[in-house]
Amino acid sequence: MAESKHADLEAWETALRAAVLSAGAKVLEQLLQGIGSGREPRAIICKCGARMESQGLKHKEVLTILGPVTYWRSMFQCPACQSTRYPGDEEFDIMETTRSPGLRRMMARAGSRSTFKEGRDDLKIYAGIEVSAKDIERVAEGIGQQMDAWVSQERKEILQDHGLLRPEKTIPILYISYDGTGVPMTQEELTGRKGKQVDGSAKTREAKLGCVFTQTTTDGRGFPVRDPDSTSFVGAIESAEDFGWRIYGEAARRGLSKAERVVVLADSAQWIKNLAQMHFPEATIIIDLYHARQHVSELCKTLFVRNEKKIRQQRIRWWTDLDDGKVEKIIRQTQQLLPQDAEAKKKAETEIHYLEKNTEYMRYAEFRAQGLFVGSGVVEAGCKTLIGQRLKQSGMEWSVRGANAIISLRCILTSGRFEDYWESRAL
Numbered sequence: 001m002a003e004s005k006h007a008d009l010e011a012w013e014t015a016l017r018a019a020v021l022s023a024g025a026k027v028l029e030q031l032l033q034g035i036g037s038g039r040e041p042r043a044i045i046c047k048c049g050a051r052m053e054s055q056g057l058k059h060k061e062v063l064t065i066l067g068p069v070t071y072w073r074s075m076f077q078c079p080a081c082q083s084t085r086y087p088g089d090e091e092f093d094i095m096e097t098t099r100s101p102g103l104r105r106m107m108a109r110a111g112s113r114s115t116f117k118e119g120r121d122d123l124k125i126y127a128g129i130e131v132s133a134k135d136i137e138r139v140a141e142g143i144g145q146q147m148d149a150w151v152s153q154e155r156k157e158i159l160q161d162h163g164l165l166r167p168e169k170t171i172p173i174l175y176i177s178y179d180g181t182g183v184p185m186t187q188e189e190l191t192g193r194k195g196k197q198v199d200g201s202a203k204t205r206e207a208k209l210g211c212v213f214t215q216t217t218t219d220g221r222g223f224p225v226r227d228p229d230s231t232s233f234v235g236a237i238e239s240a241e242d243f244g245w246r247i248y249g250e251a252a253r254r255g256l257s258k259a260e261r262v263v264v265l266a267d268s269a270q271w272i273k274n275l276a277q278m279h280f281p282e283a284t285i286i287i288d289l290y291h292a293r294q295h296v297s298e299l300c301k302t303l304f305v306r307n308e309k310k311i312r313q314q315r316i317r318w319w320t321d322l323d324d325g326k327v328e329k330i331i332r333q334t335q336q337l338l339p340q341d342a343e344a345k346k347k348a349e350t351e352i353h354y355l356e357k358n359t360e361y362m363r364y365a366e367f368r369a370q371g372l373f374v375g376s377g378v379v380e381a382g383c384k385t386l387i388g389q390r391l392k393q394s395g396m397e398w399s400v401r402g403a404n405a406i407i408s409l410r411c412i413l414t415s416g417r418f419e420d421y422w423e424s425r426a427l
């Protein structure tokens with residue numbers, strides 16, 4: 001009997017993949033030949049208006065998902081201003097980059113999902129592609145910026161002409177929800193900014209995240225059901241005003257004009273309310289129930305200092321009142337319980353004032369009876385996963401530019417628009 005052969009399947013498959021990729025790269029190199037070179041049927045015109053002249057073939061190494069390939073194409077130069085153009089590069093979407101579109105797409109995805117180093121390791125293991133972590137960072141950030149530009153161009157067009165969007169059917173309820181979360185920043189991005197550190201300095205800047213989703217029905221028990229795959233996100237580190245237009249544009253894209261009912265779900269940070277009143281004046285504003293409960297908890301702690309049992313008992317009662325939408329009752333009762341201590345009294349009054357200001361946004365019993373969501377869990381989960389898991393890992397420090405690029409990428413990915421972006425480039 002013949003001796004059993006020793007085999008190492010993993011070594012074979014890895015070696016074969018490398019061989020197949022390398023053979024594929026050779027085929028690809030052949031396919032590229034002759035494109036973007038030879039006689040141009042049309043005149044190549046410079047930005048300055050002059051007709052450019054061919055300077056013959058130049059080559060560049062293009063890194064593709066099959067490996068490096070050499071690409072020969074014609075270079076055109078402007079006799080007037082000396083600018084150069086490579087029509088072949090334009091055709092293949094590799095202007096000013098040596099990474100192919102397919103590779104860039106992988107690098108952007110890898111860099112948006114985990115750290116740039118992990119992205120590098122993933123690409124090596126999953127695809128046999130070797131690039132540096134720095135390279136992934138550069139490409140992912142570049143594409144994130146281009147995606148942001150794509151989204152803002154789209155927003156501009158939508159806001160100029162709502163007719164561009166013709167949602168086929170009306171949307172029963174459109175929700176708009178937003179929140180903020182701190183992103184750790186490099187020193188340069190923080191100089192002169194006030195923050196929550198003991199010495200008044202800042203370690204983070206606030207990224208604003210918004211989401212839009214829709215609801216068509218309630219379940220058998222009357223609880224609201226979010227339409228599947230209906231949630232899209234936008235976000236950035238930017239001023240409240242700029243963010244206002246960003247989320248408004250997203251709501252418009254998602255069919256704001258066709259919504260029978262618009263609901264803004266948020267905690268009650270003042271900028272959030274201002275935004276709602278400026279951009280969505282017709283909306284029902286609902287303060288997230290869990291934020292409201294937190295305020296009531298704080299109130300209990302201030303009123304019944306250290307009396308744990310009393311704090312617990314009263315909290316349950318008032319939470320029930322809150323659920324029933326009886327905010328006035330809570331206010332009335334707390335006013336009779338104001339503490340003697342001046343500082344505690346002031347604190348309690350601040351919380352009471354919060355309840356007074358927001359009474360109309362806390363009619364939870366009514367909202368529930370109408371089958372509406374009363375918690376902003378979707379956007380809070382977004383802050384944790386979309387921003388926190390990628391941008392708030394220990395030791396991370398971001399530039400505004402870098403953070404915004406990655407936030408853009410992750411918003412596009414999470415909103416299921418990654419392919420739309422690449423298709424828009426291929427047009």
Ligand SMILES: [Zn+2]
Nearest residue numbers: 046048078081
């Ligand atoms: Zn020119």
